[in-house]
Amino acid sequence: MRVKLSAMRVRNELVRRIEELSGQDLLACYQCGKCSAGCPAAFAMDLLPSQVIRLVQLGLVEEVLNAKTPWFCAACQTCYARCPKGVDLSRIMEAIREIALQERGDYLVIEEIPAEELAEFPQLAFISGFRKYTA
């Protein structure tokens, strides 16, 4: 499918919300790919981290909301620490998660976690997990 690019699409409401929520300038990213190159979770992602920014730059937010990648970002900040343009991608991922959580509901449901895991996880795993995966 040929994607239609237009001013309306590249500046759509969701793009603006992602910019607002994350405080990041999406067009500052010039797609060098260093974030993807260093991401320790990239192997588990369906879109490379740099492709997430790229799709948002093109206004294709739905594709990003449908992707697994934002849920596999552990906010380790390796990308941001090395980004040549100072783009904090972990903030962009958080903004995407936030929109997805608000529109589509929680990603993590406590009842679905097996009891034995509930018993052994340290608190901070739960707390941070719920911070990232629930609205």
Next chain:
Amino acid sequence: MRIAYFPGCTLNTTAKGFDNALRASFAALGAELVELPEWNCCGATFPLLVDNMLDLAAPTRVLLAAQEQGDRLAVACTMCYNVIRRTNNRLRADADALEKLNYFIEAEYRGGVEVLDVLQILRDDVGFEAVQAAVKQPLTGLKVAAYYGCMVLRPPAEVAYDDPENPHALDDLLRALGAEPVEWPHKAECCGAYLAVKSKEATAEMSYRILSSAQRTGAQAVVTNCPLCQFNLDRQQLDMGRRHGGYQPVPVLYFSQLLGVALGLDMADFGWERHYVDVRPLLESLG
């Protein structure tokens, strides 16, 4: 030296051994960690949305509690350190945010507290030379891989007190204890953190990459300062042999445990029983 201390929820429960060993070691070194009389959970992760002020309230309350005790706060859990330190940075840089949060928590935090990681205090206040001088049972011959995780390194401008790409504070401490830290490339790679609660396979793979790298250097133990890293790396090893044939588990310790051992302290309450990979053979080898 006395310094206000925030252990955080995890050090109060699953990582109690980290906490016990840390307090005992500090005391032995003449530095007293004085737990805040009242404290709450910091929230575990720093909120990354610009307008998420609500999640800053909890760490601001911690800072407020610290302010009552003085101008420095020692934090042991690296995740708590990251959250509280970054919150503090934000409040110091953003007067508007400070005002809002003070209004919200009905108090007046003034932004004057210095948030420090306990390893940083050991390095800069106690001094690794003093630590070395206090060692009673040197960890001679023990090859260890110092593992820093993310939280005391990134984002560098906000939290790092060490070289963010090639940290060495923990290596230096372990060397002071008589151990032999190995050079390895994965000391600051992410273990997966909270991904564990949703994506076990991803965390397992991330842990495997880190642990196998450590083992290729001949390390007998991985030593860390982060309770979530410790859990992930330790726990994931139970199933690692299934995925990666021939995998031999390696103990994952807190640096405070080895510090206490080297200082010759009573290590009965260091939480050894909570480890998934048996640490007894290692401890026996140390005598």
Next chain:
Amino acid sequence: MAIAPIQRVLIIGAGIAGMQAALDIANAGYEVVLVEREPSIGGRMAQLSETFPTLDCAQCILTPRTVEVGHHENIRLQTYSTVEAVEGELGDFRVRIRRRAAYVNWDVCTGCGLCQEKCPKKVVSDFERGIGPRKAIYTLSPQAVPNKPVIDREHCIYFERGKCRACEKFCPAGAIDFEQEDALIEERVGAIIVATGYDLYPLSLLGEYGYGEVPDVIDSLAFERLLSASGPTAGQVRRPSDGKEPKEVVFIQCAGSRDPEQHKPYCSKICCMYTAKHAMLYKHKVHDGQAYVFYIDIRSAGKRYEEFVQRAMEEERVLYVRGKVSRVFREDGKVMVWGTDTLSGQSVEVAADLVVLAPAMVPKAGSDVVAELLGLPVDEHGWFTAVEANLQPVETGREGVFLAGAAVGPMDIPETVAQASGAAAKVLSLFARWAGKNEWLNKHETSNNASARWQEDVV
């Protein structure tokens, strides 16, 4: 032959390269014969709106130079002229110049412009790249140096039908001369600089981009004219088809460049920068407009160039799309652009109001004739070749003949000016040696061995 070598220089081409070399040599006290094919000087730079990366107004920084050249007592300006023959050798070249009939006696013309106002015949202007008109009697621009018109015989009603003579009727100076003929001028010079410049690759050869078929597909020089305050729209960005302000503009780089199979294998070097400039200036003029730049790679290897491109992306919100456009066509009043974004792996489509192509640079039409006249080698694309590309970039295999500017290959203005000054320095070095006043020069062998030998042999 016991004659002294001639301390005069011929410069072919009066664009910024030829002008710079001419001024350097003239200001050193030597005579320059500056030949230009067009009616006035300034070359490509006179067509530009702003220059990268400083966004200086091109006309504003160029005009003082053109005026200086026009008035310089050491510069003999021969516009509307071509070199027809060159004989002789280093130190004594005999040059025949043909000055085309302008049908205007420039000696009496005051440059008042009334003839152009009154001329009833409108012609599509080459200088305006086809998006603006001129008259059959015309100057290239109001700032032309010399500010004297020529009659385009091909389009003049009088020459066509034997009637009209409006210009003659209104000329207060009586300067119109329909009987004027080409003039042949002989000049003798000791050295020659070739500064013939470049053209743009004919876009008719890229059928997939619709140039010539779709009125709102224009080339980069036409966009310069659209942006230029002295251009046909007085600097307003209006699309050719209906004069509307375009809200979505697509810029396509590498139109013919880096295409060894179909077009030109080389990088044209300036397009990345001027396209960033175009997109930036477009956004300055149309605040709510959206600019897209389709590129293969971005080449911005000059001082402050990369920062300039990043400014276009970041501050001017220009959307760069990595991928070559495959096809441009007209549909429902829009210019449809089919491209791809290799970064995300998506094929994309833009319904644009205007498409601006960045064609490959090619040698100026007629530079092959100059090469032949001078016996200079050119490469497979027609660019003049230096005798040694690394250490002698402005010298040719023929002694006393030098190169300046984009006659050698794609080059931007700063590089062109530097090369021109380099060529001028080579000529001045010869002249200084020929003056023979410098004891040091007479005692030492230098890298100008050729000129030293010439002096011994000839003088």
